Amino acid sequence: MPANRAESGVKIIAKNRKAFHEYEILDKWEAGIVLQGTEVKSLRAGKCNLGDAYAEIRDGEAWLVKVHIGPYDQGNRANHDPFRRRKLLLTRREIRKLRPRLEEKGLTLVPLSMYFKHGLVKVEFGLGRGKRLHDKRHATAKRDSDLRIRREMGRH
Numbered sequence: 001m002p003a004n005r006a007e008s009g010v011k012i013i014a015k016n017r018k019a020f021h022e023y024e025i026l027d028k029w030e031a032g033i034v035l036q037g038t039e040v041k042s043l044r045a046g047k048c049n050l051g052d053a054y055a056e057i058r059d060g061e062a063w064l065v066k067v068h069i070g071p072y073d074q075g076n077r078a079n080h081d082p083f084r085r086r087k088l089l090l091t092r093r094e095i096r097k098l099r100p101r102l103e104e105k106g107l108t109l110v111p112l113s114m115y116f117k118h119g120l121v122k123v124e125f126g127l128g129r130g131k132r133l134h135d136k137r138h139a140t141a142k143r144d145s146d147l148r149i150r151r152e153m154g155r156h
Contacts, residue, residue, distance in 0.1 A: 011116040013043050016050035019110045021136065023128030028112065029098075030124050032089035033064060036080045038072040043121060045073075048114055055088060055109035055125055057099050062088035064111065064123065088123065098127070106130055 019025070035043075042048070047070030055064050064086045071079045090098075101107055110128045114121065131139070 009116075009118040013046060013114045013116065013121070014048040014050050015113045016053070016111055018051060019112055019126070019128065021139070022131060023108070023110055023126070024131055024135070025110070025112070025126035025128050026107075027101075027127045028124060029090070029094065029126070030122055031062065031094075033114075033121050033123050034087040034089065035069075035121060038075040038078065038080050039069050040121065041075075042069050042072045042080075043114070043116075045070075047071075050111045050114060053111045055111065057095060057102060060092070060095060062090045062095055062098070062109075064088055067111065067114075088125075101127055 049068040051068075053064060053067040055062055057063075066083060067086065068082050069080070070082055098109070102109065106129050108128055108130070109125050111123050111125045113124045115124070116122070
């Protein structure tokens with residue numbers, strides 16, 4: 001995504017910061033998502049949680065599972081189910097590329113962020129491999145050392 005999000009028409013709704021800690025992201029994709037009207041209004045209010053979410057491919061279609069989009073406050077009985085499965089809009093070619101990679105042991109599709117792009121809701125998701133505890137410790141130590149180096153460089 002471009003550095004200047006305001007000019008590109010991108011407004012971030014939610015980010016999954018836990019994903020980069022829990023997974024090593026190998027590849028990234030962007031997809032549209034099929035939503036109901038009250039879901040879009042809730043997203044405009046920022047009521048979204050990508051915490052435990054993942055994507056799966058079933059019957060040749062991609063689905064986003066366990067994303068919590070809170071109910072719309074002014075919604076009535078036509079309000080949506082907060083945890084319903086939502087269809088991802090990917091081309092057949094993209095799904096054909098993803099399917100064999102998902103069958104590899106330890107790989108999963110993890111949503112990284114959800115945002116409005118030119119008025120449409122998009123989901124950025126990545127193909128991730130779960131990190132082990134020692135990998136997480138190594139990443140934390142590297143981040144801390146990089147921070148110390150930047151601080152020291154700033155002082156001189």
